[in-house]
Amino acid sequence: MNPGQESRGNPGQESRGAAIDLKSISKAYGSFKALDGVSLHIKAGEFMTLLGPSGSGKTTTLNVVAGFTEASSGALEVGGKSVVGVPAHKRNIGVVFQHYALFPHMTVSRNVAYPLALRGVAGAERERRVGQALDMVKMADFGHRFPSELSGGQQQRVALARAIVFDPPLLLMDEPLGALDKKLREWLQLEIKRIHRELGTTFVYVTHDQEEALVLSDRIAVFNRGRIEQIGTGRELYDEPATLFVGKFIGDSTVLRGAAATSGGETAIDIAGQKVATVKRLANGGRPVMLLRPEKLALARRGVGGDGRNRLTGRIGEAIYLGSGSKYEVDLADGSKAIVRSTLEADSFAIGDEVDVLFAGADVKLLADDDKADLTLT
Amino acid sequence: MEMKPLTRVVLGLVCLLVAIWLVAPTLVVVPMSFNENKSLAFPPQGFSWQWYQNFVTNPDWSNSFLNSLKVASIVAVLATVLGTLAAFGLDRMKARPANLLRMLMLTPMVVPGVVLAIGIYAVYLDTRLVGTLLGFVLAHTILALPFVLIAVSANLEVFDRRLETAAASLGANALTTFRTVTLPLIAPGLLSGLLFAFATSFDEIVVSLFITNPYLKTLPVQIFASITRDADPTVAAVGTILLFATTILIGSGMLLLGRERKGRQ
Numbered sequence: 161m162n163p164g165q166e167s168r169g170n171p172g173q174e175s176r177g178a179a180i181d182l183k184s185i186s187k188a189y190g191s192f193k194a195l196d197g198v199s200l201h202i203k204a205g206e207f208m209t210l211l212g213p214s215g216s217g218k219t220t221t222l223n224v225v226a227g228f229t230e231a232s233s234g235a236l237e238v239g240g241k242s243v244v245g246v247p248a249h250k251r252n253i254g255v256v257f258q259h260y261a262l263f264p265h266m267t268v269s270r271n272v273a274y275p276l277a278l279r280g281v282a283g284a285e286r287e288r289r290v291g292q293a294l295d296m297v298k299m300a301d302f303g304h305r306f307p308s309e310l311s312g313g314q315q316q317r318v319a320l321a322r323a324i325v326f327d328p329p330l331l332l333m334d335e336p337l338g339a340l341d342k343k344l345r346e347w348l349q350l351e352i353k354r355i356h357r358e359l360g361t362t363f364v365y366v367t368h369d370q371e372e373a374l375v376l377s378d379r380i381a382v383f384n385r386g387r388i389e390q391i392g393t394g395r396e397l398y399d400e401p402a403t404l405f406v407g408k409f410i411g412d413s414t415v416l417r418g419a420a421a422t423s424g425g426e427t428a429i430d431i432a433g434q435k436v437a438t439v440k441r442l443a444n445g446g447r448p449v450m451l452l453r454p455e456k457l458a459l460a461r462r463g464v465g466g467d468g469r470n471r472l473t474g475r476i477g478e479a480i481y482l483g484s485g486s487k488y489e490v491d492l493a494d495g496s497k498a499i500v501r502s503t504l505e506a507d508s509f510a511i512g513d514e515v516d517v518l519f520a521g522a523d524v525k526l527l528a529d530d531d532k533a534d535l536t537l538t
Numbered sequence: 539m540e541m542k543p544l545t546r547v548v549l550g551l552v553c554l555l556v557a558i559w560l561v562a563p564t565l566v567v568v569p570m571s572f573n574e575n576k577s578l579a580f581p582p583q584g585f586s587w588q589w590y591q592n593f594v595t596n597p598d599w600s601n602s603f604l605n606s607l608k609v610a611s612i613v614a615v616l617a618t619v620l621g622t623l624a625a626f627g628l629d630r631m632k633a634r635p636a637n638l639l640r641m642l643m644l645t646p647m648v649v650p651g652v653v654l655a656i657g658i659y660a661v662y663l664d665t666r667l668v669g670t671l672l673g674f675v676l677a678h679t680i681l682a683l684p685f686v687l688i689a690v691s692a693n694l695e696v697f698d699r700r701l702e703t704a705a706a707s708l709g710a711n712a713l714t715t716f717r718t719v720t721l722p723l724i725a726p727g728l729l730s731g732l733l734f735a736f737a738t739s740f741d742e743i744v745v746s747l748f749i750t751n752p753y754l755k756t757l758p759v760q761i762f763a764s765i766t767r768d769a770d771p772t773v774a775a776v777g778t779i780l781l782f783a784t785t786i787l788i789g790s791g792m793l794l795l796g797r798e799r800k801g802r803q
Contacts, residue, residue, distance in 0.1 A: 228703055248706040249715075261704035265722045274718070275708040322708065 177205035177362035178239035178329035180225065185234035187220055187386075194220045195231070196386040202364060204239075204329075207356050209365045209373040211409070212383030218366045221383070222332050225364065227251045239329055254323035254331040254361075258338045260315040262307040268294070268318050269303035275326040293325035294318075296355060313344045320352075324359060333365045337372070349375050370410050374398075382406050398453070404527045407451040412487075414457060414498040416450040416472075429526070431494070436470040437521035449527045454501035456523040459488060461507070462514040469518040474498060476513045490517055564781060571774035578769040589775035599772060602760035606740055609671065609756060613678040614736035620679070621686025621731055622724075628687075629694045640687070647684045651744035654680075659748040669751030677749060678739035685738055686731035693727030726795065733791070737784075 180202040187195040195217045202208045210218035223229035224236065227248030236244055243251055262271050272290045281289065294300045297317040307315055316336055323331055333352075337345040353376055356363050367373055373380045374394040382389045382397065382405070390402040394410075401407035408415065418431040429437045429448050437450070462473065477497065478489035488509060490498040498517045502508075509515060541549075566580060574584025593599045624643060628636045646654065658677050659668070667673030697720065705715040721728075743758040750759045757776065764770045 226707060228706075247711075248703075249709050249711050252709065253707065255704070255707035257700065257704060259698075259700060261698075261700050263701060263705075263719055263723075274705075274710075278709040278714065326709070 176327070176329060176360040179204040179237075180239075180330065180362065180364070181235070181237040182221070182225070183235040183237075185221070185224055185231045185236060187217075187224065187229065188232045193386050195224070198234070198386070198388055200381055200388060200391065202362060205360050205362055207353075207363045207365065207376060207378045209367060209377035209380045210383055211367060211370060211373040211380050213368055213409075216383035217386040218368075218383045219334055220386075222334050222364065222366050225330075226253055226255050226332050252326070252328050254326070254328035256316070256319050256323050256331070256333040256336045258335040260307070260312070260319045262315055262319055262322070264307055266306075267303065268299065268305050268307070268310070271307070271318060272322045272325050275322065279326060289325055293321040296324070296358070297321045297351070312340050313348060316340070316348070317351075320355070324355070324361070328361065330362045330364065331359075333363065335367055336365075338367075345372070346375075352376065374410075380410075382409060384409075401451065401525065401527065404449055404451065407525065407527060412454045412499045412501070414452040414454070414496075414500075416452065416492075416496060416498075417494075418448055418450060420448050429524075431472065434470065434472075436519075437524045437526070451525040451527055452498070452519055452523060454487070454499045456519055457498060457500040458518040459490070459500050459502060459507065459509060460516045460518055462516055464516075465518075467518075469520050472498070472517045472519075474515055474517055476509045476511050476515060479509060479511055490515060492517065564777075567774045567777040567781065570771060571778040573771045573774070576769065576771065578765075578771060578774065582771075589771045590779075592770075592772045593775050593779070596772070598755075598760060598764075599776070602755045602757045603776075605671075605674075605754060606757035609674045609678060610736045610739040612671075612675050613682050613739035614732050616675065617679045617682035617686050617735040617739075618728060618732045621683050621735070622690050622728060624683070625687050625690035625694055629691065640691075643687055644684045646681050655745040655748040658745055662749055668749050669754045671754065673749050674739075674746065674754070674756065677745050678742055679735075681742060681745065682735035682738040685734035686728075689731035689734060690724060690727045693724040697723055729791075733787075 180200075182198055182200045184197045184199050185195055186193065186197055198217065198221055200208075200221075210221055212218045220229060224231045225238070227243065227246060227250075231244070235242060238251065238253070262268075263274065266274070269290055272293055273286055276286045276289060290303070291300060294303060297320050299314060299317050299321060302310065302314065302318070307318065310318065320336070336352075337348055340348065349372060352363075352365075356376075365373075365376060377394060379391060379393055380397055381391045384405050390397060390406045392400075397406055397410045401410065404415065407413050416431055416436075418429045418436065421428050421430060428435050429450065431450075458469075472492050474490040474492040476488055477491040480487040480489075485501055485503045486508060488500045488502070490500060492498055500517065569582050570578060570580060571589055572585050572587070573579075573582035573589070574586045575582075593603075628640050631639070658680075662668045662673050662677075667676070701719050701723070702715050705719045710718065741758055742756075743762060746756050746759050747762065750756065755763070761773050761776060765773050
């Protein structure tokens with residue numbers, strides 16, 4: 161868990177969140193497998209993000225946990241108890257939807273009071289808790305308004321208040337910021353993070369936006385084609401991607417394909433006759449795939465400099481000025497593309513410049529070749 | 539776009555003419571109901587309240603009016619309940635069988651009334667339903683059901699079913715969800731269905747003529763009988779009363795709906 165969670169009180173104390181255990185959950189629609197043996201343990205109080213492209217199974221997983229969809233097979237425990245076969249309205253799980261789903265015929269206050277009324281909370285106590293929840297999302301002054309009188313961001317904050325007002329041990333969020341513009345999204349991300357810290361509830365968050373996942377999450381589960389490719393912290397996924405798909409989905413990356421030649425106890429990886437790295441053992445035997453992060457690459461003018469690092473020749477295909485630095489797309493001799501980020505102080509290059517891409521063999525991540533990763537990512 | 543003054547005047551005149559053409563036949567009834575003589579001649583002569591008096595005191599008229607009120611009220615409730623259930627079922631069914639069933643349920647609107655009336659009469663003779671309250675209620679419900687089905691279906695089409703999912707996540711079971719979320723949101727459709735069903739039954743004449751008997755007559759049957767027998771201006775009095783009653787009912791309904799809509803936006 162990250163250090164930000166310390167403020168939640170004594171670690172020894174019982175957490176207000178529930179742990180969740182998914183054990184080889186599968187969901188089939190006819191012959192299409194929406195989920196194919198998904199196993200995931202989410203710790204109590206954790207902020208877990210399910211990240212993946214559309215159709216990867218992340219929302220289906222959320223719906224299975226919420227009880228909106230029944231899994232075809234597998235076990236599901238929330239707070240140590242199996243909830244298989246338990247209908248959604250008896251699971252006591254808060255859900256925030258992308259489309260807000262506020263009741264249009266009720267005021268903000270009545271929307272938030274709705275789950276309390278169902279639980280027999282009445283009178284002053286109900287009012288107090290509605291006020292508290294609206295305070296938490298900074299919507300206390302809007303109680304008498306109708307949802308149609310609010311902006312999208314305000315509606316989503318009310319929906320969040322409604323989902324947390326009954327103190328569920330688990331809160332599910334299905335792309336809650338998907339319909340909002342970037343500025344608002346970034347601000348609400350921080351709000352959600354704060355609310356998670358203050359509540360101590362387990363949050364499960366679905367998104368296809370890897371940046372959002374990195375901002376919010378304690379851990380991220382990367383989904384692809386109904387399976388989980390990797391579970392880990394943002395740093396783990398970025399630094400040590402287990403598959404090419406994860407490497408390409410999280411952050412920018414340069415993918416190089418080379419040839420392997422084994423001699424003695426060592427395998428050397430060659431690109432265009434140049435030995436770029438050596439490894440003890442190449443797992444997939446065949447074609448090695450190398451992944452490099454933009455900040456591990458450097459640019460130099462053709463033939464200039466040289467400090468023993470690997471060099472690949474190329475030409476600048478795209479130069480993007482980012483304010484804090486520049487991002488270059490370099491078309492390499494073998495047809496692949498390298499993405500290089502440089503700070504402002506460094507040399508600047510123009511489109512068409514002949515350059516060398518420099519990198520150290522130690523920074524190369526060697527991965528199994530995986531044709532699935534060639535999916536166009538959105 | 540700004541209209542030329544001349545265009546505006548011409549347009550206004552045309553609209554006025556069409557409006558008069560639509561409403562005039564109905565409004566003719568009003569002066570006729572105050573006729574001093576027992577005649578349906580137009581323009582009427584003199585002024586008297588006697589035909590209104592006759593409507594209230596003559597049991598032929600007052601009873602048939604009460605019968606119609608009774609039948610139409612029961613039909614309105616029954617058709618609304620059944621039509622709403624049907625609309626829900628069809629809304630949540632697979633598309634193809636639902637379309638077939640929907641067409642089947644709408645046939646009473648398409649089939650000529652006389653044909654339906656003959657069929658119902660034949661069945662009622664066997665089952666001794668002619669001239670009974672139950673007979674009227676059943677026959678009129680068949681005719682009123684399509685109106686409810688159409689009104690509620692139209693509302694369900696725009697109803698966001700994801701709200702039901704949200705309600706479930708907040709702890710509401712299916713029945714509570716229906717009562718607190720679905721029903722309030724489709725209420726306008728339900729209400730207009732109810733009104734249509736009431737109106738359908740209240741002024742139904744074709745089927746009613748077949749299944750009526752001297753012991754149970756509805757108002758339209760009585761009006762028809764009266765006007766074919768003699769020129770009784772009570773018909774005009776009844777017409778005037780109904781005209782004002784429906785105008786007030788529909789008018790206040792529209793006002794209420796308009797106000798609610800304004801409040802919500």
